Amino acid sequence: MSILRQIIKGTVLCTALVALPLTAETVIIKGSDTLGAKLIPLLAESFRAEKASTLSNISFEIAAEGSSTGIASIIEGTTDIGMSSRELAPLELSQARAKKVAIAQIQIARDSLAVVVHPTNSIDGLSMQDIENLFCGDIQNWAGVSLQTGNTSVYVRNSASGTYRAFSDLALSGRDYGQEVLSMAGNEQIAEEIANNTHSIGYVGFAYADRLGLKILSIDGIMPQEPDYALSRPLYFLINQNNFKKPIAREFVDFVLSPKGQAIVESVYFLPATAARNTNSFNSESWK
Numbered sequence: 001m002s003i004l005r006q007i008i009k010g011t012v013l014c015t016a017l018v019a020l021p022l023t024a025e026t027v028i029i030k031g032s033d034t035l036g037a038k039l040i041p042l043l044a045e046s047f048r049a050e051k052a053s054t055l056s057n058i059s060f061e062i063a064a065e066g067s068s069t070g071i072a073s074i075i076e077g078t079t080d081i082g083m084s085s086r087e088l089a090p091l092e093l094s095q096a097r098a099k100k101v102a103i104a105q106i107q108i109a110r111d112s113l114a115v116v117v118h119p120t121n122s123i124d125g126l127s128m129q130d131i132e133n134l135f136c137g138d139i140q141n142w143a144g145v146s147l148q149t150g151n152t153s154v155y156v157r158n159s160a161s162g163t164y165r166a167f168s169d170l171a172l173s174g175r176d177y178g179q180e181v182l183s184m185a186g187n188e189q190i191a192e193e194i195a196n197n198t199h200s201i202g203y204v205g206f207a208y209a210d211r212l213g214l215k216i217l218s219i220d221g222i223m224p225q226e227p228d229y230a231l232s233r234p235l236y237f238l239i240n241q242n243n244f245k246k247p248i249a250r251e252f253v254d255f256v257l258s259p260k261g262q263a264i265v266e267s268v269y270f271l272p273a274t275a276a277r278n279t280n281s282f283n284s285e286s287w288k
Helices: 003-019 039-054 067-076 090-098 128-135 162-171 187-195 247-257 259-267
Strands: 023-031 056-064 081-084 103-117 153-157 182-184 200-205 232-240
Touching: 023 039, 023 067, 023 247, 039 056, 039 247, 039 259, 067 081, 067 090, 067 103, 067 162, 067 232, 081 247, 103 162, 103 187, 103 247, 103 259, 128 153, 128 162, 153 162, 153 187, 162 200, 162 232, 182 187, 187 200, 232 247, 247 259
Parallel strands: 023 056, 023 081, 153 182, 153 200
Antiparallel strands: 081 232, 103 200, 103 232
């Protein structure tokens, strides 16, 4: 074979190797704003970086529209992974059974709900009873819990949010919110409103509370980052055990639960998942 023909053959081979298409894979994740607005995008980006050397072109579609959306999406089969900041309701469990969907809750983190006010508010802490009274509308003026006066503006998450229900269960003894509360779609929206309203009070995930314009209150003398804080709850991935077949989605869940993934969880002020999760220890091999 002539030298020219060898060169041409080698060039074609190199070109073919370079032109090999990357494997395109998409992971769809829907649900909780608490998880989906900040933590999951960070985890997804780190996971993509880790997989970059494997000729995989991985993309994520993350829709942070509330826990109810995530649960419904798992039941309807429109997402690979759901996100939830609450337990499933009996009706949701019945709907899942009717569609032969076996939902597993995989705890990936814990979150504290921080009660926050405007920085100019003189109050530093409240009791659990104060919280119930303020958010249920029994007290509608700051004079009821402090030396200052003025009507309260109470900000809460909307009813599609798992945080909305979790806060009711943890802080309001299961009572309904007061009729005058102002509902917001996400943590960032509540934080923004409180930063601009000197008479406001609301709650956000602790990961969203460390910003200018917010003052974090203690509850019964305990701050959100302390172990015995009352307003703490687990955060979950949801999967359908009967149809969890996408390898890249399984690998992502494994990554989130790995030491590297849990270090990212802690880096943005969530608490790591506890050893005792509300499901069997996750192992992606179980769903292959």
